[in-house]
Amino acid sequence: MDMMNLKYDVVVIGSGPGGLPAAIAAARQGAKVLMIERNSYIGGNAVSGLPMLAFLDKKGRQVTAGIAQEFIDKLIARKACFGHRLCPMHNSVTVIQPDILKIIAFETCKDAGVDILLHCEPVRVDVENRRLKRVFVLGKGDLFAIEGKVFVDATGDGDVAYMAGAAYEKGEVLQPPTLMFTLGNLNHEKFFDYLEKNPDQLTYGGRIECGEGYDAAYFRASKNHVFVGLRKLIMELREKGECPIDRDTFIYINSPNEGQVYVNSTRHLNVDASNVFDLTRAVTEGHIQIEKLVDMMRKYVPGFENCYISNINTNLGxxxxxRIMGIKKLTGDRIINGEVPEDTIALGSYKIDIHSGRDDSTILQILEEPYGIPYGCLVSKDIDGLMMSGRCISVDVEVLGSSRVMPTCMAIGEAAGVGAALAVKYNILPSEVNCQEVRKIIKDNGGILKV
Ligand SMILES: Cc1cc2nc3c(=O)[nH]c(=O)nc-3n(C[C@H](O)[C@H](O)[C@H](O)COP(=O)(O)OP(=O)(O)OC[C@H]3O[C@@H](n4cnc5c(N)ncnc54)[C@H](O)[C@@H]3O)c2cc1C
Structure with missing residues (x-):
């Protein structure tokens, strides 16, 4: 059988918050773009029910806009989002209706002229004289050779970079994954009444910091909220052996849909999700934990008595x-100091939020000021023609604890797309692109690089 050969300027692998804006931005700059995705939908974790956290910084200033904001505006126009709301715990929350985001993502790619290839996964790559030349993807039994001038690895796990032999780092203990699910028929008012009468369910024993006003009145005031709490109850139930999860709080993200919430509460310890055996174990555990967790909520938490599981996510979160190493690597000390260097291509401001992969704890450090992510964190240091976007960029573990939130990944993605398109335009490597030109294009298109 002949192998089909495809040729593109920019090939983006992965369509999550890192990949989607990269493909759109590159296409809008005139590049011929292909975005490859293993799922039958695009959006990655952004369509799992999670809220976009920290479009705003701790002081309420907007730090991310550009394509990320364009998506929010389109969601608001369809009544699938309420915009950004200050949150005493997460800087800001922006809850969204994930299925509508899927539709908008397809539409926006189509309008920008991005070609999409679904149900395909790279199985091999060709690297010649340290330059990534093509990826071979398999879909429905067919193998395709896809040649590109620039590849953007937006798989979250850096799968393509790994196959190309790029330098990478991976912690010994990794943050634990979570299998997200959706609950229907929650009686919110009854739950808020319970919180009002039991405010100790909103305190975290100093383990999770949150500002004043993260209380029943805050949740009641708007559907645009994320609930993190019930620590006291969960700890008591764990003592009694009646709580199936290795964590200390219950988290739900409110949905714009009545009575519906997205639950971010399973936890799977000692999992390396870039290993398919661990991945399989976590997904198996996740399904089993979910039903037990829902039974526990129905039994012990007022408002949850009649809730039901309406969806379990297709992918483990x-x-x-x-983390793929770039010509620059951003480290925790720099973001704690709020450094915004000259080559900044995206701002981040979310706190350093590291869920322990070993036990039930979470490490948090609030960031008072936004920080800048340098362009070089998106460019592989040892494989030419390879860029990274989203969660797998060149940062240390502390920075990842912050830069992994979706608005930041989207801003990174937009920059990766612009950088890739400029490399194609001038027939140079991404490492040779003038990052001031990338910055100018980002700013001209409404992006924020300084508050
Ligand atoms: C449980 C959980 C809760 C979180 N909570 C929040 C939150 O509340 N708010 C927030 O802003 N952020 C949150 N985050 C962080 C955020 O969701 C991620 O860091 C972000 O989605 C990373 O974007 P990405 O594009 O790099 O990866 P992903 O969103 O994972 O997207 C990667 C895409 O690549 C595809 N892909 C992967 N491998 C391959 C392959 N080999 N071939 C083809 N396609 C591939 C995937 O199917 C997917 O579509 C959370 C993350 C998790 C896991």
Whole structure:
């Protein structure tokens, strides 16, 4: 059988918050773009029910806009989002209706002229004289050779970079993954009444920091909220052996849909989600934990008595695996100091939020000021023609604890797309692109690089 050969300027692998804006931005700059995705939908973790956290910084200033904001505006126009709301715990929350985001993502790619290839996964790559030349993808039994001038690895796990032999780091203990699910028929008012009468369910024993006003009144005031709490109850139930999860809080993300919430509460310890055996174990555990967790909520938490599971996500939510090393690497000390260097291509402001992969704890450090992510964190240091976007960029573990939130990944993605398109335009490597030109294009298109 002949292998089909395809040729593109920019090939983006992965269509999550890192990949989607990269493909759109590159196409809008005139590049011929292909985005490859293993699923039958695009959006990655952004369509799992998670809220977009920290479009705003701790002081309420907007730090991410550009393509990320364009998606929010389109969601608002369809009544599938309420915009950004300050949150005493997460800087800001922006809850969204994930299925509508899927539709908008397809539409926006179509309008920008991005070609999409679904149900395909790279199985091999060709690297010649340290330059990534093509990826071979398999889909429905057919193998395709896809040649590109620039490849953007937006798989979250850096799968393509790994296959190409790029340098990477991976912590010994990784943040634990979570299998997200959706609950229907929650009686919110009854739950808020319970919280009002039991405010101790909103305190975290100093283990999770949150500002004043993260209380029943805050949740009641708007559907645009994320609930993190019930620590006291969960700890008591764990003592009694009646709580199936290795964590200390219950988290739900409110949906714009009545009575519906997305639950972010399973936890799977000692999992390396870039290893298919661990991945399989976590997904198996996740399904089993979910039903037990819902039974526990129905039995012990007022408002949840009649709730039901309406969806279990197709993919495990993965917080941390490989970080691909770039010509620059951003480290925790720099973001704690709020450094915004000259070559900044995206701002981040979310707190350093590291869920322990070993036990039930979470490490948090609030960031008072936004920080800048340098262009070089998106460019592989040893494989030419390879860029990274989203969660797998060149940062240390502390930075990942912050830069992994979706608005930041989207801003990174937009920059990766612009950088890739400029490399194609001038027939140079991504490492040779003038990052001031990338910055100018980002700013001209409404992106924020300084508050
Ligand atoms: C449980 C959990 C809760 C979180 N909570 C929040 C939150 O509340 N708010 C927030 O802003 N952020 C949150 N995050 C962080 C955020 O969701 C991720 O860091 C972000 O989605 C990373 O974007 P990405 O594009 O790099 O990866 P992903 O969103 O994982 O997207 C990667 C895409 O690549 C595809 N892909 C992967 N491998 C391959 C392959 N080999 N071939 C083809 N396609 C491939 C995947 O199917 C997917 O579509 C959370 C993360 C997790 C796991």
């Amino acid at each position: 993965v917080r941390e695996t490989r």
